[in-house]
Amino acid sequence: MGKALTIALDAMGGDAAPEMVVRGANIARERFPEVRFLMFGRKADVSQFLDRKKRLKEVTTLVHTDDVVSSKEKPSIALRSGRNSSMRLAINAVHAGEADCVVSAGNTGALMGMAKFVLKTLPGINRPAIASFFPTMHGESVMLDLGANVSCDAENLVDFAVMGNAFARSVLGLLQPSYGLLNVGSEDTKGHESLQEASNILRGSALPGEFLGFVEGDDIAKGTADVIVTDGFTGNVALKTAEGTAKLINEYMRHTFRSSILASLGYLLARPAMRKLRQRVDPRGYNGAMFLGLNGIAVKSHGGTDALGFANAIGVAVDMHRHGITEKIRSDLALLDRGPGKAQVAAV
Amino acid sequence: MGKALTIALDAMGGDAAPEMVVRGANIARERFPEVRFLMFGRKADVSQFLDRKKRLKEVTTLVHTDDVVSSKEKPSIALRSGRNSSMRLAINAVHAGEADCVVSAGNTGALMGMAKFVLKTLPGINRPAIASFFPTMHGESVMLDLGANVSCDAENLVDFAVMGNAFARSVLGLLQPSYGLLNVGSEDTKGHESLQEASNILRGSALPGEFLGFVEGDDIAKGTADVIVTDGFTGNVALKTAEGTAKLINEYMRHTFRSSILASLGYLLARPAMRKLRQRVDPRGYNGAMFLGLNGIAVKSHGGTDALGFANAIGVAVDMHRHGITEKIRSDLALLDRGPGKAQVAAV
Numbered sequence: 001m002g003k004a005l006t007i008a009l010d011a012m013g014g015d016a017a018p019e020m021v022v023r024g025a026n027i028a029r030e031r032f033p034e035v036r037f038l039m040f041g042r043k044a045d046v047s048q049f050l051d052r053k054k055r056l057k058e059v060t061t062l063v064h065t066d067d068v069v070s071s072k073e074k075p076s077i078a079l080r081s082g083r084n085s086s087m088r089l090a091i092n093a094v095h096a097g098e099a100d101c102v103v104s105a106g107n108t109g110a111l112m113g114m115a116k117f118v119l120k121t122l123p124g125i126n127r128p129a130i131a132s133f134f135p136t137m138h139g140e141s142v143m144l145d146l147g148a149n150v151s152c153d154a155e156n157l158v159d160f161a162v163m164g165n166a167f168a169r170s171v172l173g174l175l176q177p178s179y180g181l182l183n184v185g186s187e188d189t190k191g192h193e194s195l196q197e198a199s200n201i202l203r204g205s206a207l208p209g210e211f212l213g214f215v216e217g218d219d220i221a222k223g224t225a226d227v228i229v230t231d232g233f234t235g236n237v238a239l240k241t242a243e244g245t246a247k248l249i250n251e252y253m254r255h256t257f258r259s260s261i262l263a264s265l266g267y268l269l270a271r272p273a274m275r276k277l278r279q280r281v282d283p284r285g286y287n288g289a290m291f292l293g294l295n296g297i298a299v300k301s302h303g304g305t306d307a308l309g310f311a312n313a314i315g316v317a318v319d320m321h322r323h324g325i326t327e328k329i330r331s332d333l334a335l336l337d338r339g340p341g342k343a344q345v346a347a348v
Numbered sequence: 349m350g351k352a353l354t355i356a357l358d359a360m361g362g363d364a365a366p367e368m369v370v371r372g373a374n375i376a377r378e379r380f381p382e383v384r385f386l387m388f389g390r391k392a393d394v395s396q397f398l399d400r401k402k403r404l405k406e407v408t409t410l411v412h413t414d415d416v417v418s419s420k421e422k423p424s425i426a427l428r429s430g431r432n433s434s435m436r437l438a439i440n441a442v443h444a445g446e447a448d449c450v451v452s453a454g455n456t457g458a459l460m461g462m463a464k465f466v467l468k469t470l471p472g473i474n475r476p477a478i479a480s481f482f483p484t485m486h487g488e489s490v491m492l493d494l495g496a497n498v499s500c501d502a503e504n505l506v507d508f509a510v511m512g513n514a515f516a517r518s519v520l521g522l523l524q525p526s527y528g529l530l531n532v533g534s535e536d537t538k539g540h541e542s543l544q545e546a547s548n549i550l551r552g553s554a555l556p557g558e559f560l561g562f563v564e565g566d567d568i569a570k571g572t573a574d575v576i577v578t579d580g581f582t583g584n585v586a587l588k589t590a591e592g593t594a595k596l597i598n599e600y601m602r603h604t605f606r607s608s609i610l611a612s613l614g615y616l617l618a619r620p621a622m623r624k625l626r627q628r629v630d631p632r633g634y635n636g637a638m639f640l641g642l643n644g645i646a647v648k649s650h651g652g653t654d655a656l657g658f659a660n661a662i663g664v665a666v667d668m669h670r671h672g673i674t675e676k677i678r679s680d681l682a683l684l685d686r687g688p689g690k691a692q693v694a695a696v
Contacts, residue, residue, distance in 0.1 A: 074537075137596060147532055150539055184495055184584040189422075191498060191581065217588025221596035233539065234585050236532040237578075240565025241586045245593040248485060248569035256625040257618060266618030270604070273611035277604040 004034050005321055007314060008090040008099035011041030012068040013106025015304050018042075021105065022049040024301075024310025026056045031311065032318050038099050040065055040086040065089055069110045071303060078110035079117060087111060091118045094296040101297035101317035103288075105310060108300055112148050112291060119296040122326070124333040127152075128293035129160045129232070130300070131167060132239070133286045136223030142167055143182075143220065145232040146239050146289060152231035154197035157181060158336065161202055163292040164227035165209050166332045170323035171316075172226065176208060179227035180215035182234060190214060198229075206335045284309035288316035292329065297321055352382050353669055355662060356438040356447035359389030360416040361454025363652050366390075369453070370397040372649075372658025374404045379659065380666050386447050388413055388434040413437055417458045419651060426458035427465060435459060439466045442644040449645035449665035451636075453658060459648055460496050460639060467644040470674070472681040475500075476641035477508045477580070478648070479515060480587070481634045484571030490515055491530075491568065493580040494587050494637060500579035502545030505529060506684065509550055511640040512575035513557050514680045518671035519664075520574065524556060527575035528563035530582060538562060546577075554683045632657035636664035641677065645669055 009025060011018040018041050025037050036059045039046060043064035050057050067085040069078045082088050087106050093099040095118050104111050112130065121128055131144035144160050145152070152160075161179055168177035181199055183191040188199070191214065202211045215225050217238060230238070257267040267274065279285070287309035291298040297320045301313035357373060359366040366389050373385050384407045387394060391412035398405055415433040417426045430436050435454050441447040443466050452459050460478065469476055479492035492512050497504060509527055516525035529547055531539040536547070539562065550559045560573050565586060568576055578586070605615040615622065627633070635657035639646040645668045649661035 135596070137599060150532065182585060184498065184581055217585040217590075218592035218595070220589055221592035230585075233532055234582055237530060237565040237582050237586055238589045241568055241589045242565075242593045244566035244569035245590045246597060247566070248483070249594060249597050251485060252625055252628060256621045259621045259624070263618040263621035266614040266616070266621075268614070269617065270611040270614030273604045273607045273614075276607070277600055280600060 004036060005032075005318065006036045006038055006099045007317060008038045008040065008093040008102040010087045010090045010102070010104035010106050011039045011046045011062075012086040013104040013303070014301065014310070015071075016306065017105060018046045019049045020305070020307050020310055022046065022053065022056070023307035024314065025060070026053045027307055027311035028314040028318075029056050029059060031315065035059070035314075035318060037061070038063065038090070038093050040089040040093075042066060042068070063089065069107050071107050073107055073110055075107070075109035075113035078107065079113045082110065082114070088114050088118070091115050091298065094298070095119055100321050101299065103299045103301060103310075103314050103317050105301035105303050105305055105313070108147070108289075111298065111300055115291055115294055115296070115298045119294040119298070121293050122295055122330055122333070125159050125163070125293040125329075127156055127159065128291050129163060130289045131164060131292050132289045134220055134228075134242070135280070135286065136221055138223035140172075140286075141220070141223055141226050141228060142172065143228040143230065143235060143239070144292065145230065145235050147232045147236035148291075149232040151233070152194065154194045154201065157194060157198035157229055157231065158201050159293065161198070161227070161229045162207065162332050162336065163329050164229055165207055166328040167290065167292060167325060168226045169208065170325050170328045171319045174209075174226055176210060177226035178210040178212050178224075179229060180212035180219070180225040182220075182228055182230035182238070183214035183216065186214045186216065188213075201336070207332060284312060288313035290316060290320060292325070295326070297326065352384060353380075353666065354384045354386055354447045355665060356386045356388065356441040356450040358435045358438045358450070358452035358454050359387040359394045359410075360434040361452040361651070362649065362658070363419075364654065365453060366394045367397045368653070368655050368658055370394065370401065370404070371655035372662065373408070374401045375655055375659035376662040376666075377404050377407060379663065383407070383662075383666065385409070386411065386438070386441050388437040388441075390414060390416070411437065417455050419455050421455055421458055423455070423457035423461035426455065427461045430458065430462070436462050436466070439463050439646065442646070443467055448669050449647065451647045451649060451658075451662050451665050453649035453651050453653055453661070455651075456495070456637075456648055459646065463639055463642055463644070463646045467642040467646070469641050470643055470678055470681070473507050473511070473641040473677075475504050475507065476639055477511060478637050479512060479640050480637045482568055482576075482590070483628070483634065484569055486571035488520075488634075489568070489571055489574050489576060490520070491576040491578065491583060491587070492640065493578065493583050495580045495584035496639075497580040499581070500542065502542045502549065505542060505546035505577055505579065506549050507641065509546070509575070509577045510555065510680050510684065511677050512577055513555055514676040515638065515640060515673060516574045517556065518673050518676045519667045522557075522574055524558060525574035526558040526560050526572075527577060528560035528567065528573040530568075530576055530578035530586070531562035531564065534562045534564065536561075549684070555680060632660060636661035638664060638668060640673070643674065645674065
C-alpha cells in the first residue's frame with residue numbers, strides 16, 4: 001500500500017453523473033486502498049448514491065455546490081461564470097494543496113481553461129497539452145496534443161515532446177522512450193516549417209530517449225514511437241479518425257457474424273476469444289486524457305464513460321502522481337537548449 | 349459498349365512494375381472493352397509481359413523510353429531531370445490529346461508536380477488536390493486533399509469543396525451530395541481561421557448539395573458527409589491513421605482466431621463470411637487517388653499495389669472520364685461568389 005493520496009472529483013461531470021462518478025470512485029477505492037476522495041457537487045444528488053457505498057463514504061469528503069458547468073458551455077463563459085462550479089472547486093482543491101489530482105468527465109474545454117487559469121503552466125511551458133494512450137501493435141503509446149492547442153509553433157511542439165517523453169519514462173516506465181513528430185512523410189523537408197524547426201531543436205537536445213524525427217499517421221497504430229507529438233488540431237482529427245475506423249470495423253464484424261448460420265455458429269465457438277479481443281480494444285481501458293504541463297495533475301475522463309471507464313481515469317491520475325510526472329517534466333525542461341531566453345526560464 | 353477511350357499508362361511506376369501494370373491493364377481490358385492503352389516504358393522490360401497477352405497487345409501501343417522516375421526521387425528533381433521519363437511522357441500524352449487519362453503507380457509527389465506543370469490547373473483553381481474513397485457505415489465517401497497541399501487557405505478549401513462536390517455528383521452519381529469541412533468540433537468558432545472563412549463562403553454559395561458545416565474525425569467512417577474537405581496535411585494524417593488502425597485491428601483478429609482451438613474452429617465455420625468482410629475492407633478495392641482540379645484526368649495508384657488494385661485505379665480513371673468530371677468542376681466554379689477577382693476567373 002502506497003502513501004495516502006487525495007483525489008478531487010467533479011461529481012457532476014459526465015453524461016451519467018453523479019451516479020457514474022460515485023460508482024467509478026468505488027471501483028477505484030478497491031484498486032487503490034491508499035486513495036481518499038474529495039467530491040464536489042450537489043449534496044442531495046450525490047448523497048443518494050454515496051450513502052449506499054459505506055466503505056467509499058468513509059474515505060470521501062463531499063463538498064456541496066449548486067453550480068455545474070454544462071457540457072455545452074463555451075470554455076470562456078464557464079471560466080467567468082463557473083467560479084463555484086463543481087469542476088472549478090475540484091481544481092481549486094489541487095491548487096490549495098487539499099488534493100493531489102483532479103479528475104472530471106465534464107466539458108473538456110472548460111476543464112482545460114479552468115485548470116490552466118487556476119493551476120498555471122509549469123515554468124518554461126507556454127501551453128499545456130492533452131495526452132492519451134493509444135493501443136498499438138507493440139502495446140501502447142502516448143500521443144499529444146489531442147486538442148488543447150489548435151495552432152502550435154515549434155516551441156510548443158518541443159514542449160510537448162518534453163512532456164510526452166517525461167510521461168513515457170515515468171508512467172510507462174520506459175528508460176529510453178522513442179519519440180517522433182507526426183508529419184506527412186519522413187523526409188527532412190516534409191511538412192510545415194514549425195515541424196522542421198522543432199525537429200532541429202529536438203535533434204540537438206540532451207533529452208533522454210531516442211528521437212526518431214518524423215513519423216506518419218500509420219506509425220501511430222504500428223507503435224513505431226512510444227510518444228507521438230503533434231499539434232492539437234491534427235492530434236484531435238487523428239484520435240477521432242482512429243476511433244471512427246475502429247467502430248466501423250466493429251460494425252462490419254457484427255454484420256459478418258450475423259450474415260449466415262455458419263458464421264453465427266463460428267462466432268459462438270470463437271466467443272471467449274472474441275471477448276478478449278473486445279477487452280483489448282475496449283475504449284474504457286484507454287479512458288483518461290492527461291493534461292500535461294500544468295502545476296498539478298488533471299485528468300479528463302470521456303464524458304460518455306461508465307463507472308469502469310471513470311475508475312480507469314482515476315487510475316491514470318494515481319499513476320501520474322505516484323511517478324512524479326510534474327517534477328520529471330520540470331527537470332527535463334532544463335535539458336533543452338533553445339537559446340538564452342527560454343533556456344533561462346527552463347533552468348529555474 | 350461505350351465510346352472508345354485511351355488511357356496513358358506509366359508502365360514503369362510501382363513496386364511490381366512493369367509486370368503488375370501489364371497484368372492490371374489486362375484485367376481492365378476485360379472490364380472495359382472500349383478502352384485502348386498507350387504504355388510508356390522500357391520496351392524490352394514491358395514487351396516480355398505484354399507479348400504474352402495477345403488481346404491486350406492488340407489494344408495497346410507501347411512507346412519506348414529509357415528514363416524512369418524513381419520512387420525516392422524528390423518531385424523538384426524529377427520535374428527537371430525526368431523530361432523523358434515514362435511518367436512524364438504518359439502525362440504529355442493527355443496534354444497532347446493522344447490519351448484521355450493517365451494512370452501511374454509511381455512517385456506521388458513527382459506525378460502531382462509533373463501533372464500540374466504539364467496539364468495546368470483549371471481556370472479559377474489555384475491548387476489541385478488528391479482525393480480518394482473511404483469506406484463508411486453507409487457505403488463510401490470522398491475525402492480531399494490527401495497530401496498535395498500541406499498548407500491551405502480558405503480559397504483552397506473552397507476549391508476542394510467544389511471539386512469534391514462535382515466528383516460526388518458525377519462519379520458517385522449523387523444528386524445532392526452532403527459535404528463538410530474537417531475540424532475539431534462542430535461549433536462555428538472551432539478550428540483555424542481559414543476553416544471559418546471557407547465555411548462562410550460555402551454557406552453563402554449556390555453549389556448543389558447540402559453543406560453540413562464542420563465535421564469531425566469520427567464522421568469520416570460514420571459516413572456523415574459524402575464529401576470531406578480538409579487540407580493536405582490533416583487529410584494525409586487522417587488517411588494513414590485510418591489505414592494503420594484497420595491493420596492493427598486485423599492483426600488483433602488474426603491473433604484472436606489463433607488463440608484457441610475453439611476460436612480456430614469458429615474461424616473455419618465463419619470463413620466464407622470473413623472472406624466477404626475482407627473483400628469489403630480490401631484496400632485494393634479503394635485503390636486510385638484522383639488528382640482533381642487539373643486540365644485532364646490523372647489517377648495515382650498505390651505504389652505497392654498488385655494487378656487487381658491497378659485495374660481498379662484504371663477503373664477510377666474510366667469513371668472520371670465517362671462522367672465528365674473536368675467539365676463539371678469547371679461549370680460549378682461559376683456558381684461560387686467569392687468577390688470580383690476570383691468570380692471573373694471562375695466565370696470564364
